Amino acid sequence: MTAGITVLDRLLEVSELFQSDMARAFDGTSLTTARVRVLWDLVAAGPSTQHALAERLEVSPRNITGLVDALESGGYVTRTPHPTDRRSIIVSLEASAEQMMRQMQADHAALSADLLGAVDPADREALVRGVDAIAGRLRELVAAHREASA
Amino acid sequence: MTAGITVLDRLLEVSELFQSDMARAFDGTSLTTARVRVLWDLVAAGPSTQHALAERLEVSPRNITGLVDALESGGYVTRTPHPTDRRSIIVSLEASAEQMMRQMQADHAALSADLLGAVDPADREALVRGVDAIAGRLRELVAAHREASA
């Protein structure tokens, strides 16, 4: 019972700590969590229209305009016209930003490994299974909520 | 290796899902995540000065003024003068808000139990130990980062 509370609380604590640490890393740059989310998506999906970004990140197209504005003036991305559809704009990562994201990905992996290293080896498999189970169950619950309120 | 990445990513996913679900629950009210954080703290700490709230929540005093403004006009808290220090203002939960927070706490516990219920019983203890270990290690790392940049 108390353990149940503790697990969820610890999970939330972990992500809070992680996010505040990320944010601190961006100090001095024009990067923010929301902007990096855009970069991250571009790494995964490749050059995209703003509309596609908006859909994948689940924010309004209008918001993407602002985020890309900031990233563009920071030199992280470029806007190029779509080859066939003149309404669309293709957002691409600048080479330096792609390099930076690769580094960030490596850091992320290293951190993951570090954190997992703090776990008793005998507990690791159960931990992974447990976290997966929790994530899966939570996805179910959220989906059910969305249904209900739709 | 891949598992290491997956664990951290899953943890982050869990807290994202959780937070978006929380936010949806506040639809239609004047409550938001930041404001509920204030209420939550008042439940745990009892009536407090705004200064104390700012310190515990690690935000600027000015920000607390705005949050308490919103909570006050929503009828969730009341401002009363400090008995001895006329500079200070004491923020207290309204009875209805205290009731609501008790409910929220119960829901939180129920959700925790539900999520833990999705985990194979044989994995639960290891999961709790593992998450604790990760949280502890992450606390260390963040503290070290703060030191380094201070």
Place this chain on the structure above:
DNA sequence: AGGTAACAATGTAGTACCATCACTATCATG
């Protein structure tokens, strides 16, 4: 006591994120 420094809260001003609505330019289809 009298002056000064620290303190609590708030006004002002500014950044960032996010949303909706209205509008323009451009497809795409009947």
Place this chain on the structure above:
DNA sequence: CATGATAGTGATGGTACTACATTGTTACCT
């Protein structure tokens, strides 16, 4: 070719946060 959908953006507004300046109050120090 007209009509309706689509892609992006301007305008506007709410929330969350910050730093700086200001006001009233307290506490300390000589």
